[in-house]
Amino acid sequence: xxxxxxLFEIDLSNREKIALRxxxxxxxxxxxxxxxLGLLASMSFLEAHATTTTIVGDENLCIYSDRACTQVFTxxxxxxxxxxxxxxxxxxxxxxxxxxxRLSLLVTNWNPAAANSGIELSWDAENARVDVxxxxxxxxxxKVSSDASGFSGFTVDVVIIGESHGHV
Numbered sequence: 634x635x636x637x638x639x640l641f642e643i644d645l646s647n648r649e650k651i652a653l654r655x656x657x658x659x660x661x662x663x664x665x666x667x668x669x670l671g672l673l674a675s676m677s678f679l680e681a682h683a684t685t686t687t688i689v690g691d692e693n694l695c696i697y698s699d700r701a702c703t704q705v706f707t708x709x710x711x712x713x714x715x716x717x718x719x720x721x722x723x724x725x726x727x728x729x730x731x732x733x734x735r736l737s738l739l740v741t742n743w744n745p746a747a748a749n750s751g752i753e754l755s756w757d758a759e760n761a762r763v764d765v766x767x768x769x770x771x772x773x774x775x776k777v778s779s780d781a782s783g784f785s786g787f788t789v790d791v792v793i794i795g796e797s798h799g800h801v
Contacts, residue, residue: 685708685709685710685711685788686708686709686711686754686773686775686788686789686790686791687707687708687788687789687790687791688706688707688708688709688724688773688790688791688792688793689707689790689791689792689793690726690792690793690795691792691793691794691795692730693728693729693730693731693732693734693795693797694726694727694728694729694730694734694736694763694793694794694795695726695727695729696724696725696726696793697724697725697726697727697768698724698725699725700725700768700770702725702727702768706724706725709722709773711775714775714777715777716751716777716778716779716780716781716782717777717778717779718776718777719774719775719776719777720774720775721772721773721774721775722772722773722775723770723771723772723773724770724771724772724773725768725769725770725771726758726763726768726769726770726771726793727763727766727767727768728763728764728765728766728767728768728795729766730765730795730797731765732765732797732798733762733763733764733765733797733798734762734763734795734796734797734798735760735761735762735763735795735796735798736758736759736760736761736762736763736769736771736793736794736795737759737760737793737794737796738755738756738758738759738791738792738793738794739791739792739793739794740754740789740790740791741789741790741791741792742788742789742790743787743788743789744787744788744789745783745784745787747783747784748781748784748787748789749789751777751778751780751781751782751783751784752775752776752777752778752781752787752789753775753776753778754773754774754775754776754789754791755773755774755776756771756772756773756774757771757772757774758771758772762798763795771793773791
């Protein structure tokens, strides 16, 4: 609670002094309240961007969080991201199929849809070739536009697709 007191060196009656103090106090309270609301509005945008990305591989690819491929990886919790931020997550992709695979990324099901225009999700493994049994590291990068607005969090699905390229 804020308590603001004004003292004036003007010769006013007690009733006028009380009225003046009250009107000034009301004006200051309004200014303080608007300032606090403005700060809270900007903070709520920043703090509400706890985000999750569901990630799956197609039938010939398994996704892991470690190079040894012992921890299956199904989602990325990006944490709190702010406009202008960029965060990355490394994943490991193992070809469990019978043929060499060429990798591609499908980003779909943005919720809310407005997040798709303010956020970019990319990776560094587009068109990488993965032999049978081979593991490759890939880094997914989430970039939030500095002018992103209209949502306070989002979810999105990522599918890593392997296109077969004959026998190895």
